[in-house]
Amino acid sequence: MTASKSLRKCISDNTNELVIYGADSFSQFPRRDASVHSKCDRAVAAAGPDDLVILRTSLDHDYYDWLRSCSLGSNHVIEYNALSTDTSLTELIIEDPGPVLKVIEHLGQKPVYTPWFSGYLEEKAAKILGAEHFGTSQAVAQKYNDKGKFKAICQQLEIPVVAGDTFTLHPEDKENSHEMIAIIRRHLVSNKSVIIRGTLAESAYSLYKTTGVDLEDLYHEIADSGENQVLIEPFLDVTSTPNDQWAIGRDGSIDHFGILDQVCEQGLVWVGNIKGQQLDPNIYDYIHNTSHLIVTDMAKSGYCGVIGIDYIVCEDGVFPVENNARFNGSSYVSMVVNNIEQLSATPVPFWKFIKTATSPCSFPELADRLAPHLYDGSTLNSVLPLNCKELSVTGGFNVVIMAENMHLINDIEQSLVEDGVKRS
Structure with a gap:
């Protein structure tokens, strides 16, 4: 187990490989309502310049141009321009792999398909593209992603869980x-x-x-x-809800990416994450050791991919409550921040990722609202917008606030509220 490798390096550290991002959450949510969005665009900012991003719908070119002006994002984006929610990105690729195969052939690298969630169709798409799959079988993914099965696995590993x-x-x-x-x-x-x-x-x-x-x-x-x-x-009286992120590589290697604090409304609904706040050392050690037991069990089962294990901390103890056996929303944020750190050669000690909303607008209009806090390619104490696909329709998007300390993060968030950008 190592602790220094970035998530991107865990996916592939081979310059002869082409990492292909299919960040479509529809594969995890076969039953969809208005609360479930595809969110393919979250990979646009997270990808490196030589990676390939595939979008289920279309690219917001204003947002993309802004990302590229900040030296972020990929040079290679494919748009499938789907108009309905009936078909997932992976299904579109299976039905018409031509656009992807054309780019793969042009770039001449070995493809690695990297979906949000691993199901049967994701395995099929990887084969059609002639790609390795940074993922696992549907059976293994569901074994750990299912909350009931995960709870039973914890009990088998003699890990205390919430009674119920x-x-x-x-x-x-x-x-x-x-x-x-x-x-x-x-x-x-x-x-x-x-x-x-x-x-x-x-x-x-x-x-x-x-x-x-x-x-x-x-x-x-x-x-x-x-x-x-x-x-x-x-329903326990919870004091914090840490999320512990790991990944298992295609070679079975295990990497730990740290513990984030989750932001949950009413103790229930996730709205974001915070990086930089220090846990009590005893709680940190317990979570790390517990997660390592779980992740080792997953590696033995043949799991490959990202893992985010959610915990609750309360008077009754520290309990794992959910295993997000897939990419997590904050996984892409971590990748974006890592890219920024590499560009500036300066660490980002604190960041906060939150779901936000404003009145519907275009990205240039949003950029005006976020000024003077909008990230410019170098400033640390700033705001980076993400997931802007629904911006012009609902006003919904996400922000990453990056700062030297939590006091500045809180000040910037309050400033956003005053400018009409609030948690959603």
Whole structure:
């Protein structure tokens, strides 16, 4: 295990290889609603100049030109220009690999396909492209990404987890709702509230918190969402929610990329990450050692790719609660920041990544709103916009605030709020 390699170097440290990013989250979310976006464009800023980025839709050329003016992003971008959400990026590649194969042939390097989440189609796309797959089989990915299965794996590894129940929904059975309600009420005897989590990471709508009110309606809401299985657990008084990021290379090597603090609204919904805040050394060591046990088990199972293990820290202990056995949203942020550090030869000691929104606008208009904090290619205490694909429609985008200390990050965030840019 090493600790100094960048995530990009973990994917490939061979200059004769072409890293191809397919950062489409649709492969993880086969059931989609308005809360699930493709987000292919997040790889545009994270990629190095010689990497290849494939977009499911189209490129925001104003944003891309700005990135290139800051010496960020890739020289090679393919746009599939999909107009609907019916087809994932990987399906588009399988249906028409020609545009990608043309670039591969032109560049003359061995391709390495690097998707957001590894499923059967991602394996198929890699084969069609003649590429190695920086990923794993669908069976292995789902084994760890499924919250219920992951919890059982932790118990097998003798890692303490939050007490609770796994419950399977059978809406056709009239008694099924009464069984779930009975479990919730049992937990409410000694807890003020209960959290119910879908075992498949189907975005924020898979999270439910209840104090025992309208449980029959809650059951039907969960059943109608399509969830087949849920975890029912006490909602603990959490003091922090660290995310520990690792990767397993194609050769089975294990790399640790550090622990981030997550920003969660109401203790439930993830809205961002912070890098630079120091954990209590005992908590850090426990999380690191626990994660190493889990990641070693994953390596033995043949897993390859990025891993983000979520923990909660509370009076009752420190518990792993979720294994994001895929790229994490903050994985791309780490890559962008690493690229900036290499360009400036200066470390970025603190950064904060948050989901934000403003009134719908073009990227040039957003750049005006973010001034004077907009990153210019060299300034540390600044803001870097990401994931701007929905900007002109909904006003939604993300920002990375980079600064010398947390005090400056908070000042910049407050300044953004005053300029009409707020957490979403």
